Amino acid sequence: MKELLAIMLSVVLVDNFVLSKFLGICPFLGVSKKLDAAAGMGAAVIFVMVLATAVTWPIQIFVLDVYGIGYLQTVVFILVIASLVQLLEMTLKKYMPPLYNSLGVYLPLITTNCAVLGVTILNIDEGYTFIQAIFSSLGAGIGFLLAMVLFAGLRGKLETNKAIPESFKGIPITLVTASILSLAFMGFAGMVDGIFA
Amino acid sequence: MGNKLKILTKGIIKENPVLVLLLGTCPTLAVTTSAINGMGMGVASLAVLVCANMAISLLKNIIPDKVRIPCYIVVIAGFVTVVQMLLKAYLPDLDASLGLFIPLIVVNCIILGRAEMFANKNSIIDSALDGLGMGLGFTLTLTVMGLIREFFGSGTLFDKAIYGASISPMTIFMLAPGGFFVFAILVASVNKASNGKAIKKKDFGCGECAMAEACGQKTEEQEVKA
Numbered sequence: 001m002k003e004l005l006a007i008m009l010s011v012v013l014v015d016n017f018v019l020s021k022f023l024g025i026c027p028f029l030g031v032s033k034k035l036d037a038a039a040g041m042g043a044a045v046i047f048v049m050v051l052a053t054a055v056t057w058p059i060q061i062f063v064l065d066v067y068g069i070g071y072l073q074t075v076v077f078i079l080v081i082a083s084l085v086q087l088l089e090m091t092l093k094k095y096m097p098p099l100y101n102s103l104g105v106y107l108p109l110i111t112t113n114c115a116v117l118g119v120t121i122l123n124i125d126e127g128y129t130f131i132q133a134i135f136s137s138l139g140a141g142i143g144f145l146l147a148m149v150l151f152a153g154l155r156g157k158l159e160t161n162k163a164i165p166e167s168f169k170g171i172p173i174t175l176v177t178a179s180i181l182s183l184a185f186m187g188f189a190g191m192v193d194g195i196f197a
Numbered sequence: 198m199g200n201k202l203k204i205l206t207k208g209i210i211k212e213n214p215v216l217v218l219l220l221g222t223c224p225t226l227a228v229t230t231s232a233i234n235g236m237g238m239g240v241a242s243l244a245v246l247v248c249a250n251m252a253i254s255l256l257k258n259i260i261p262d263k264v265r266i267p268c269y270i271v272v273i274a275g276f277v278t279v280v281q282m283l284l285k286a287y288l289p290d291l292d293a294s295l296g297l298f299i300p301l302i303v304v305n306c307i308i309l310g311r312a313e314m315f316a317n318k319n320s321i322i323d324s325a326l327d328g329l330g331m332g333l334g335f336t337l338t339l340t341v342m343g344l345i346r347e348f349f350g351s352g353t354l355f356d357k358a359i360y361g362a363s364i365s366p367m368t369i370f371m372l373a374p375g376g377f378f379v380f381a382i383l384v385a386s387v388n389k390a391s392n393g394k395a396i397k398k399k400d401f402g403c404g405e406c407a408m409a410e411a412c413g414q415k416t417e418e419q420e421v422k423a
Contacts, residue, residue, distance in 0.1 A: 020373045022227035026306060029222070071282060074300040075274040082267055114223050114304045121300055171219060172385035179377035186372065 002196055007132055008139035010192040017115050017140050018147040019182035024115030028148060029174060031106070033159075038152035042145030044106040046138065049119050051088070052081050053137040056120040057130055077120050082111045115144060151181060204323055208330030215338040216387045220306040224298050225339060226376040232355050235343025237291045238298060239336025241280050243329070246308050248276045250328035253316040260317075269312045270303065277302045307335060338383075345379050346370045 017023045024045070031041045056077050064070050089107045092100040110116055119140045123133035154177050158164070164173050214220045224242070229235040252272050253260075260268045281299050284292040292299065302308065311331055316324040347353055350370030352360050360366075369375045 022223050022373065022376065023301075025222040025226060071278060074278050074281065074303055075271065077300075078270055078274050078303050079267075082270060112304045112306065112309060114301045117304055118297055118301060121297060125297070167385045167389040168381075169388075172381040172388065175377050175381035175384065179374045179381065182377060183369075183374040186374065 004135045006196045011139035012143040013188040016143045023118040032152045035152045038148040041106040042148045044103040046141030049137040049141040205330040208334040213334045229342040232343035235339035239339040243332025246332045247328035250316040250324040254321045254324035
């Protein structure tokens with residue numbers, strides 16, 4: 001249990017997907033303008049990441065590895081994720097309309113989110129067991145949500161700031177803010193080892 | 198002929214995929230810790246971009262409109278696998294340092310974006326030129342960014358030492374915050390150089406992406422209207 005928590009916490013804080021691994025930068029910059037949108041997107045990502053890992057891990061271990069066709073990993077994973085997202089969208093729309101209304105709009109853009117494909121491939125590369133892989137995906141999703149929500153809060157302040165130089169308005173100042181946030185997250189380095197030592 | 202040249206060159210400066218269209222930000226930030234890595238990533242993406250653009254241009258009349266995005270993704274994923282295997286076989290060092298970001302070329306918005314915006318409407322030659330131009334623009338930007346980060350972060354250029362032990366390099370440029378910061382400065386310089394034209398063109402790059410319909414930009418606009 002300790003080990004699982006260590007895996008999870010380290011992807012939430014130390015190896016945060018957005019701020020230290022540079023995965024999922026597009027939605028991080030694009031959808032973080034408003035707090036509720038950022039939270040919705042983050043929640044949808046957690047959901048899809050865990051689900052995608054739960055499906056791709058067995059495919060890799062029981063199909064691709066067994067038949068020696070590991071080189072098809074990229075093609076198979078992206079197809080599985082794309083169809084999974086589509087299926088999820090249709091299911092939510094039909095059976096859980098309230099949830100669909102809050103998360104559904106973010107689902108299509110998750111397909112091409114490199115954080116989701118990234119986490120499934122990383123779990124295989126790290127040689128995690130199924131349970132470890134699920135916890136690592138959960139952590140990656142929570143880390144994404146955390147970064148999105150924190151960043152949305154910061155961006156709210158940027159919008160009203162009049163002191164920004166003309167050429168820095170918009171994207172550049174947002175990136176500088178991301179840089180400072182990622183600097184703050186570097187402070188977590190080594191912390192997880194300390195807790196579980 | 199001038200027209201063809203225009204297709205080729207627009208990707209390098211006027212519509213630079215990274216600095217103006219703001220596509221493919223993830224690999225731009227992640228792999229540019231050295232000029233070699235940036236260049237390698239750029240060339241790998243360029244190869245996929247040209248091949249995918251040509252294939253999709255050839256298939257544009259066969260692919261049904263409704264399922265075109267999944268079809269594009271399969272075509273792109275196929276070429277990415279080819280590049281991945283070639284790199285593993287002939288450039289194992291580069292493959293090791295780019296790591297995860299090679300398979301992630303599949304979800305690079307530049308490639309899907311060009312398929313959707315250009316290749317499915319234009320002839321095979323134009324599509325190849327477009328892919329080449331965009332790929333060159335991407336490679337160039339990644340190399341420049343790699344050079345800057347390598348110079349400040351480890352005091353080398355293309356792995357050759359530039360300043361000796363007298364100054365200790367600023368390692369922060371090699372780490373995540375440095376990546377965001379250098380990218381911010383580059384985008385700001387492009388804004389300054391184009392007199393803010395690039396800034397007005399769009400806020401965030403997702404607009405050019407094939408998934409733009411669903412993307413944050415549009416979603417937020419819809420929310421505002423509703």
